[in-house]
Amino acid sequence: MSEPQGPPESIYSSPEDFQAWLAEVRTRREARARSRALHEHWVRSLEQLREEIAAASAADDQEIAAELGGVAARFEALRSGTVELDAVAVQASASRTVATAGPAQPAQQAPLPRRDPAEEAAAQEALKSALQDRLAAVRERVASLRAARPPGGDMPLATQHAFRLRAAAAQLGAVCSEATRGRVDASLSGETGAICDWLDIERDLVGDCDACSLFERDALRLACAMVPPGGWVALAALYDQTADALPVLDWTQANVERISSEAALRMLNAVGAVQQLLYRRLTEYNLTDRLQVDLYGRIKDLGKTVGFVRALSPHNSEEELKALADSLMPAYEDLRRSAEEEWARQEKAARRAAAVSAVLDLVRARPALGQDPRSLDA
Structure with a gap:
């Protein structure tokens, strides 16, 4: 892809x-x-x-x-x-x-096993109950996101919040997909519709206007029939991983002049791997999301200042991208810790140099300072 x-x-x-x-x-x-x-x-x-x-x-x-x-x-x-x-x-x-x-021959097919209607009804009730529990978990997540809504004007946090909302929508997709396959989707439509409404309201409140298939009801309904539950679970995990990667990109962009090009490129490749995994999964399921396209643009633009971001190449294998993505947080923590320690040393050295320079300036301005004890009282 x-x-x-x-x-x-x-x-x-x-x-x-x-x-x-x-x-x-x-x-x-x-x-x-x-x-x-x-x-x-x-x-x-x-x-x-x-x-x-x-x-x-x-x-x-x-x-x-x-x-x-x-x-x-x-x-x-x-x-x-x-x-x-x-x-x-x-x-x-x-x-x-x-x-x-010649004359058509009847197809030889094994008879379908008959299922007792009562047994099938019981199985559907059990599935419905299990899915209602999972819907409750999705509702709790949406409620926690609403409680953690970033203040207006904080674009980095708002973007991260928007990716978290997509993760919640993908979790809802997993439930809807399983409900469709178990033919209990109609009985859960009221609950799923209410969660969709909450997600739409939350998107409006944080200014998330980017087109995304996960929030388009008709596209989502079709996708729930096409995408298996496991695919939705994987998609939710990738959206959460992307949300986790955003602060790394923000920090790298803010400090690109203070860290080495190699270190910045290492961070961009890891963040780019996360974005590419998400992009490939969306493309596989014929889904679209403008927000992750914008993220791709940010990574590529920042890469122009430090070097080629090879993670954005379509020739990388899935395994290579996963390895890069998994290395993101450990590499970021190590880089940030070492960079902050170095910056602290530099600031301490700068303060020491400034103090020495001030003393030297004072001595040059008053050559007799220190020769006559009375001059110290002047």
């Missing part, structure tokens, strides 16, 4: 290049819209198939249930990405060719 790229410079001077670039952007937008629509079709089809399978099983029609189950399995494979659509189309085409060559 590549890093965010801006438009080519030539679009500002060439009408032809601008039109070509605009056409390419439209093509990408349309392709993304088609992809989302296709995924939504798969999810809705799966929901309908599950209902039909349950009805067929209740009627003890195993043949129909098996046929529906085979189709549902294929839709699930498409949704989870374990098979490609083209491969399915080729296989379907081959099946039609065989059908024209």
Whole structure:
């Protein structure tokens, strides 16, 4: 996955290049819209198939249930990405060719296991109860964020707060994703909607206006069906890690003239690795967030003063980025401690030098000082 790229410079001077670039952007937008629509079709089809399978099983029609189950399995494979659509189309085409060559043979499929309705209802109630507990934890986190809201005008803290809100939204996404898969999402919609409202209000209060898929209800609903619960949990952890990295970037930027270029670049690479891991995860799930794009720009701009930030390269492996990201806080603590100790020594030496200089100036101004004891009283 590549890093965010801006438009080519030539679009500002060439009408032809601008039109070509605009056409390419439209093509990408349309392709993304088609992809989302296709995924939504798969999810809705799966929901309908599950209902039909349950009805067929209740009627003890195993043949129909098996046929529906085979189709549902294929839709699930498409949704989870374990098979490609083209491969399915080729296989379907081959099946039609065989059908024209002779009489169709009934598919041999194992009958679906029947589940007792009471057992299924009990399982759904247990899942609903567990998810309600997790929703309560998300509510508590949102409440703690509201209590820790930074004062107005403190942009660094507000930005960090905005990333924490995204982490909470991703935790909510994990619950919604599991609820969708367990078919209890409708019964939890009121609670999840209330948390979404609180997040929206908190964003407004800290001036977080950046576009983000996690706060767009329709996009979030579709993403909950597409992204597995574990993916949301990982995304929440990455948002928290990004929030933790912001003070490091702020400190590095504030002291870039006082620390070595090597030390500053080491910090930028570690922070950049955190940003890239977040960016890659968002891209993997077809999610967008302008705030992390702005963070990328900050890192890249600061890197222009100290050196190339290799962590921002798309050629780094996931393992390399994780190693860099994990080294961030220990490296930052060591650098900050050693830098502050050195600055304290420098300040102490500067005060000593200033005191000696003041004494020398006094002696030069009054050469007789110290020769006549009475001059000390003057």
